[in-house]
Amino acid sequence: MELAAKQNIDLAKGNHATVVKELGRGGQGIVYLVDVDGKQMALKWYPKPPAGGFYKNLQRNVHDGAPSEAFIWPEDLTVKSNGCFGYLMRLRPEGYSEFGSFLLAKARFKSFDAMFTAAMKICDGFRLLHLHGYSYQDLNDGNFFINPETGDVLICDNDNVMAEGEQSGIMGKARYMAPEVVAGGKPNKYSDRFSLSVLLFMLFFANHPFEGSRVSDCPCMTEDFEKKFYGSEAVFIFDPVNRYNRPVPGKHINAIKRWPIFPKVLKDAFASELSQEKLKNPTKRIIEGEWEKIIARARDELIVCPYCKKETFVDPANGLTECMDCGKKIHATKVLSIAAQPGSRDIQLTPGSRIFIDRDTVPEAAVENDSNGIMVIRNISSEKWTVETPSGKVKLVDPRGIMPAKEGLKICFKVKGSDYKAVIKSN
Amino acid sequence: MSSILDETVEVPRRTMTLFFLVDTSGSMEGKKIGAVNESIQNVLPMIEEISETNPDAAINVAALQFSTGTSWVYDEPKPAQDFVWQDVSADGLTCLGEACEELNSKLSRSGFMKAASGSYAPAIILLSDGEPTDDFDSGLAELKANNWFKSAIKIAIAIGDDADNEKLAQFTGTSEAVFTVHNIDALKKMIRIVVVTSSQVGSKSSAAGDTTKQKQVIEQVQDAQKEEITDAPSSNYDDWN
Numbered sequence: 182m183e184l185a186a187k188q189n190i191d192l193a194k195g196n197h198a199t200v201v202k203e204l205g206r207g208g209q210g211i212v213y214l215v216d217v218d219g220k221q222m223a224l225k226w227y228p229k230p231p232a233g234g235f236y237k238n239l240q241r242n243v244h245d246g247a248p249s250e251a252f253i254w255p256e257d258l259t260v261k262s263n264g265c266f267g268y269l270m271r272l273r274p275e276g277y278s279e280f281g282s283f284l285l286a287k288a289r290f291k292s293f294d295a296m297f298t299a300a301m302k303i304c305d306g307f308r309l310l311h312l313h314g315y316s317y318q319d320l321n322d323g324n325f326f327i328n329p330e331t332g333d334v335l336i337c338d339n340d341n342v343m344a345e346g347e348q349s350g351i352m353g354k355a356r357y358m359a360p361e362v363v364a365g366g367k368p369n370k371y372s373d374r375f376s377l378s379v380l381l382f383m384l385f386f387a388n389h390p391f392e393g394s395r396v397s398d399c400p401c402m403t404e405d406f407e408k409k410f411y412g413s414e415a416v417f418i419f420d421p422v423n424r425y426n427r428p429v430p431g432k433h434i435n436a437i438k439r440w441p442i443f444p445k446v447l448k449d450a451f452a453s454e455l456s457q458e459k460l461k462n463p464t465k466r467i468i469e470g471e472w473e474k475i476i477a478r479a480r481d482e483l484i485v486c487p488y489c490k491k492e493t494f495v496d497p498a499n500g501l502t503e504c505m506d507c508g509k510k511i512h513a514t515k516v517l518s519i520a521a522q523p524g525s526r527d528i529q530l531t532p533g534s535r536i537f538i539d540r541d542t543v544p545e546a547a548v549e550n551d552s553n554g555i556m557v558i559r560n561i562s563s564e565k566w567t568v569e570t571p572s573g574k575v576k577l578v579d580p581r582g583i584m585p586a587k588e589g590l591k592i593c594f595k596v597k598g599s600d601y602k603a604v605i606k607s608n
Numbered sequence: 609m610s611s612i613l614d615e616t617v618e619v620p621r622r623t624m625t626l627f628f629l630v631d632t633s634g635s636m637e638g639k640k641i642g643a644v645n646e647s648i649q650n651v652l653p654m655i656e657e658i659s660e661t662n663p664d665a666a667i668n669v670a671a672l673q674f675s676t677g678t679s680w681v682y683d684e685p686k687p688a689q690d691f692v693w694q695d696v697s698a699d700g701l702t703c704l705g706e707a708c709e710e711l712n713s714k715l716s717r718s719g720f721m722k723a724a725s726g727s728y729a730p731a732i733i734l735l736s737d738g739e740p741t742d743d744f745d746s747g748l749a750e751l752k753a754n755n756w757f758k759s760a761i762k763i764a765i766a767i768g769d770d771a772d773n774e775k776l777a778q779f780t781g782t783s784e785a786v787f788t789v790h791n792i793d794a795l796k797k798m799i800r801i802v803v804v805t806s807s808q809v810g811s812k813s814s815a816a817g818d819t820t821k822q823k824q825v826i827e828q829v830q831d832a833q834k835e836e837i838t839d840a841p842s843s844n845y846d847d848w849n
Contacts, residue, residue, distance in 0.1 A: 292613070
C-alpha cells in the first residue's frame with residue numbers, strides 16, 4: 182500500500198504524521214515528506230515490509246537511540262496499517278551530497294581538509310555503531326551524505342542496522358561487500374570493516390580498489406563474474422605483490438593521479454587492509470579507531486603552500502616538498518613535535534595550516550603570519566596553553582591568543598581534559 | 609581548492625543496455641501500439657534519472673521493432689536522454705524468429721555491446737500480442753547460444769489472450785517472466801514497472817546469494833503487480849479494437 186498526500190498515519194507514540202509529498206523511492210521503500218506536529222520530517226514507508234523481526238528491530242533501534250549525531254536514525258515508528266509500516270527520521274539538511282554524486286564528479290570536495298574530515302567522521306560513526314553492539318550489514322555508496330565544503334557526514338538508511346550476530350537478510354551490493362559475504366557468508370562487523378576500507382579508498386582515490394585492468398578487460402560483468410572479481414579473486418589495484426590488476430590509464434584516471442600524492446602512511450594502510458591476507462582473514466582487519474589514527478597521521482602531512490596558498494603534502498621527516506599545484510619548492514623551517522606513543526608526531530608548520538592536536542575533526546591551532554611576517558601559532562581552542570621558553574619562563578596563551586613559532590618553545594596543550602606535550606624544533 | 613580535486617573525473621561506469629523488442633504486427637494496430645508508443649516515451653526520463661544517479665552503471669537504450677521484417681529504431685544504443693522515441697505503427701506479420709536472429713547479431717562486442725568501460729548483462733523486454741509467424745524455434749535456438757543473452761534479464765509482456773505465452777516463456781527461459789495484461793491501462797502500467805525495475809536491478813552491482821537479477825526483477829514486478837495493476841479479465845476486449 183502506497184501513501185497519498187494529506188493522508189494521516191498514526192505513530193507509535195500516539196501522535197500522527199501527515200503526508201506532504203513523495204521525496205524518492207528505492208528497492209525497499211518510499212520516502213515521504215511528512216508533517217508531525219508542525220515539524221517537517223521524513224517517513225520511510227515499506228509498501229511490502231520485510232518479513233521476520235524487522236518491525237521489532239526498528240522498535241529496538243528507536244528505543245536505544247542513535248550511536249551519534251551523524252546518524253539519520255529512526256526516531257519513531259508508525260502503527261501497522263494493513264501489514265505495512267514505516268519509520269520517521271529527520272530530513273537531510275541542505276548542502277549535503279550523496280557519496281555517489283562524488284563518484285560521478287557531480288559533487289567535489291572543496292579541500293583535502295574536508296576530505297580527511299569526512300573520512301574521520303565515517304570511521305567515527307562506524308566505531309560508535311559497533312561500540313553500541315550493532316552491525317550495519319549493507320554498507321555501500323548509497324549510505325552517506327557528505328558536505329563537500331566541511332566534510333561533515335550523515336549516515337542514512339539505518340533500517341537494516343542489527344545487533345551484531347543477527348541478520349537483516351539484506352545482502353548489499355557485490356562491489357562493496359566483503360569477499361566472504363560475496364561468497365555467501367553472513368554480514369557482521371568484520372564485513373562492515375571491509376566495506377569501510379573500500380568506501381574510504383573510494384573517498385580518497387575516487388576509483389574502486391578492485392577495478393583495474395583485469396576487471397576492465399571483462400566485457401560483461403555478469404553475476405558470476407562479480408562473485409569472482411569482488412570475492413574469490415579480488416586483487417587490489419595497487420597490491421605491492423600482485424601487479425596484474427593495475428589501474429588503466431585513461432580509465433582509472435583519479436586513482437592514477439591521486440595515488441602518488443597521498444602520504445605513505447595512508448597508502449600502506451590500504452595496501453595492508455586490501456591485501457590477500459586480510460581479504461581472506463576477516464578478523465585481522467583493523468578496527469575503526471585504528472583507521473582514525475592512520476587518517477589523522479596522514480592529515481598531519483597536509484600543509485598550505487606559502488606561494489600559491491593551495492594544499493599540498495609535506496615530508497614530515499624534513500619539511501621538504503614540491504607543491505603539487507604550483508610546483509615550487511617548499512621548505513618548512515619549523516616543526517611542532519608532539520609527544521606520542523610510540524615516538525612523536527611531527528607536524529610541519531606553514532602559514533595557513535591547521536593543527537589537530539588530538540584525533541578528532543576539530544583543529545586546536547592555526548598557523549599564520551603576523552603583520553610583520555613572523556610565523557605565529559594561534560590558539561583556536563577553548564583551553565589555555567602553557568608555554569615554557571628556552572630560558573625557563575612560563576607563558577600562557579589564551580584562546581584566540583598567539584605565540585611565535587620559535588625553536589625551543591615547549592607547549593602543553595589541553596584537549597578534552599588530556600595534556601599533550603609538544604616542542605617546536607627547526608628543520 | 610587544490611586543482612587535483614578540481615580535476616576529479618567521473619568514475620568509469622559500465623553500461624547496461626536495455627533492449628525493447630516491440631511487436632508491430634497488424635494485430636497491434638490501434639490502441640495497443642498507441643499505448644506502447646506512449647508508455648515507452650514516458651518511461652525514458654525515468655531511465656535517464658536512474659542512469660544519472662547511479663555510480664555502478666550507465667544505461668543505454670536500444671529498440672527493435674518486428675513485424676514482416678525487423679528494424680532498429682536507432683542503429684546503436686543511446687543514453688535515454690538522447691533516445692527520441694519515434695512512434696511506430698503496426699502492420700504485417702509477427703517475425704519473432706527473425707527478431708531473435710537480429711538481436712543475436714547485435715549481442716556481441718562487434719555489435720551493440722562495445723561500451724568502453726565494459727557492460728553489465730543487458731535487460732531485454734519483449735512485447736507481443738500474437739503468435740510468431742516465422743521459424744521462431746531456429747531463431748531462438750541461435751539466440752540461446754549467445755552468452756550475452758544467457759546472462760541477460762529477460763522479461764516478456766504478453767498483450768491479451770492471443771499472445772503465445774509458451775513461446776514467450778521459451779524466450780525468457782521461464783513462464784514466471786511472462787506477464788500478461790488484458791487492458792490498455794494495465795499495459796501502460798506494466799511497461800513502466802517492468803522497465804523501471806529492470807533498469808534499477810540490471811544497472812546495479814548484484815546482491816550476493818543465489819537470486820539472479822532476472823529473478824529479482826520477476827519478484828519485484830509481481831509485488832508491484834499486486835499493488836498497482838488491477839487486471840481482472842473482462843468478458844470482452846472491445847477496448848483493444
